[in-house]
Amino acid sequence: WLNGQFISESMAKVPILTHSLQYGSGIFEGIRAYETPKGPAIFRLRDHMKRFIDSAKIYRMNLGFTLEELENGVKEVVKINNLKSCYIRPFAFYDDDHVGVGTTGKKVSTFIAAIPFGKYFSEADKGLRCKVSSWHRIDSTILPIQAKASGNYLNSVIAMHDAHESGYDEAILTDRNGYVAEGPGENIMLVKNGAIITPGMESSILLGITRFSILKMARDMGFEVVERLIHREELYTADEIFFVGTAAEVTPVTNVDGIDIGSGKVGEITSKIRSAYFDIVQGKNPAYESWLTYLN
Numbered sequence: 001w002l003n004g005q006f007i008s009e010s011m012a013k014v015p016i017l018t019h020s021l022q023y024g025s026g027i028f029e030g031i032r033a034y035e036t037p038k039g040p041a042i043f044r045l046r047d048h049m050k051r052f053i054d055s056a057k058i059y060r061m062n063l064g065f066t067l068e069e070l071e072n073g074v075k076e077v078v079k080i081n082n083l084k085s086c087y088i089r090p091f092a093f094y095d096d097d098h099v100g101v102g103t104t105g106k107k108v109s110t111f112i113a114a115i116p117f118g119k120y121f122s123e124a125d126k127g128l129r130c131k132v133s134s135w136h137r138i139d140s141t142i143l144p145i146q147a148k149a150s151g152n153y154l155n156s157v158i159a160m161h162d163a164h165e166s167g168y169d170e171a172i173l174t175d176r177n178g179y180v181a182e183g184p185g186e187n188i189m190l191v192k193n194g195a196i197i198t199p200g201m202e203s204s205i206l207l208g209i210t211r212f213s214i215l216k217m218a219r220d221m222g223f224e225v226v227e228r229l230i231h232r233e234e235l236y237t238a239d240e241i242f243f244v245g246t247a248a249e250v251t252p253v254t255n256v257d258g259i260d261i262g263s264g265k266v267g268e269i270t271s272k273i274r275s276a277y278f279d280i281v282q283g284k285n286p287a288y289e290s291w292l293t294y295l296n
């Protein structure tokens with residue numbers, strides 16, 4: 001789907017001087033659809049497309065499409081490609097091939113692409129080994145972090161390099177004050193004495209849609225849920241840690257900076273939350289049907 005038209009991937013081309021390619025000025029979403037007994041269902045479509053529109057608003061990009069038109073675009077892309085479980089990428093960019101940095105009056109184009117998708121982390125079942133990055137998370141005095149903009153992800157890219165080069169699976173970023181923020185593309189949750197603890201908005205995190213879903217679900221399951229500042233050493237002494245995000249789903253973290261978390265194995269509460277999450281996204285829990293958008 002490109003500006004309202006369906007075209008094949010090979011026809012979707014941009015000039016090499018495209019503004020958003022040079023300056024990271026694109027805004028985007030990452031959405032998943034899962035196979036369910038009633039056909040493919042898109043998880044929290046409306047919330048994702050509202051965030052997409054908000055990201056555009058922050059950067060003064062005029063998308064020229066309504067929320068409903070964009071939602072229909074997403075549904076149609078999944079349908080037309082006959083996809084079942086997939087990852088969907090709505091993306092808006094300055095469709096301008098000049099070298100100027102300014103964006104005033106520049107044309108905006110929007111596409112929606114979808115690809116078959118499985119696990120984001122190959123180690124998702126056994127747990128990740130993470131490194132607290134020496135790069136801090138960007139904050140809203142530097143860039144609007146609630147806007148899901150391409151440029152923000154250079155912060156993620158450099159933190160991931162740092163972790164990967166040191167032999168770890170993933171990075172954990174702290175905010176400018178050293179408090180735990182999030183992963184490069186996922187939110188983080190700790191389990192301590194049976195409670196689920198996660199950083200709040202003041203820790204320079206993207207307020208992820210999966211994060212909200214898991215917090216709601218965990219409260220419904222009877223867990224105590226706490227949103228607060230988290231000190232770095234609390235990572236080491238947590239009973240369990242897991243990442244949450246559209247791509248990451250619920251992924252256990254079993255080691256941070258070489259220190260085993262709890263037993264160093266995937267935790268019991270993490271496993272419970274993970275399987276409850278998969279039940280919901282796969283349409284097996286009627287109490288959360290309102291989070292799913294079916295294609296028909």
Ligand code: PMP
Pocket residue numbers: 030182183184185186187205206207208209210211244245246247
């Ligand atoms: N933090 C960052 C930096 C992310 O890129 C993502 C993925 N969008 C998340 C958290 C998780 O957000 P969501 O659950 O909405 O996918």
